[in-house]
Amino acid sequence: MxxxxxxxxxxxxLSVADLDAQENWYRxxxxxxxxxxxxxxxxxxxxxAILSDGAGLRVEFxxxxxxxxxxxxxxxxxxxxQTYTHLALQVADLEGAFRWLTTECTAPVVVExxxxxxxxVRYAYVHDPEGNLIELVENQPPHRATAP
Numbered sequence: 001m002x003x004x005x006x007x008x009x010x011x012x013x014l015s016v017a018d019l020d021a022q023e024n025w026y027r028x029x030x031x032x033x034x035x036x037x038x039x040x041x042x043x044x045x046x047x048x049a050i051l052s053d054g055a056g057l058r059v060e061f062x063x064x065x066x067x068x069x070x071x072x073x074x075x076x077x078x079x080x081x082q083t084y085t086h087l088a089l090q091v092a093d094l095e096g097a098f099r100w101l102t103t104e105c106t107a108p109v110v111v112e113x114x115x116x117x118x119x120x121v122r123y124a125y126v127h128d129p130e131g132n133l134i135e136l137v138e139n140q141p142p143h144r145a146t147a148p
Contacts, residue, residue, distance in 0.1 A: 019063035022129065032052060037050040046062065097136050120141065
């Protein structure tokens with residue numbers, strides 16, 4: 001039986017109302033300081049930028065004149081539309097990452113840090129400045145019983 005080729009995520013794309021503001025926020029919040037690509041199509045009313053952290057995380061931002069926002073107040077409400085619903089990022093320190101985003105980057109809290117469904121997984125959700133959902137996921141090593 002044939003096997004699927006190897007795939008890995010290259011980038012995620014967000015449609016945004018204010019490209020410059022979103023670029024600035026994601027630079028600070030997620031360390032996306034490298035500009036990998038820019039495109040400006042004035043006749044179409046489109047500007048794009050792909051930013052990366054240089055270690056594999058890439059986000060493309062597309063600003064299009066006349067675009068309309070989609071409200072995603074929480075992860076469950078986001079599933080009322082059949083599309084991608086959030087950006088999930090693995091973090092080593094959930095509380096630290098959550099505190100950074102909510103305090104230093106003023107990300108609105110959606111779901112406070114708490115346990116996930118799978119053992120050893122903890123998660124939280126925040127919004128970016130335009131209301132896009134960002135999930136933070138921490139995988140804790142399983143607790144092992146120690147021998148007496």
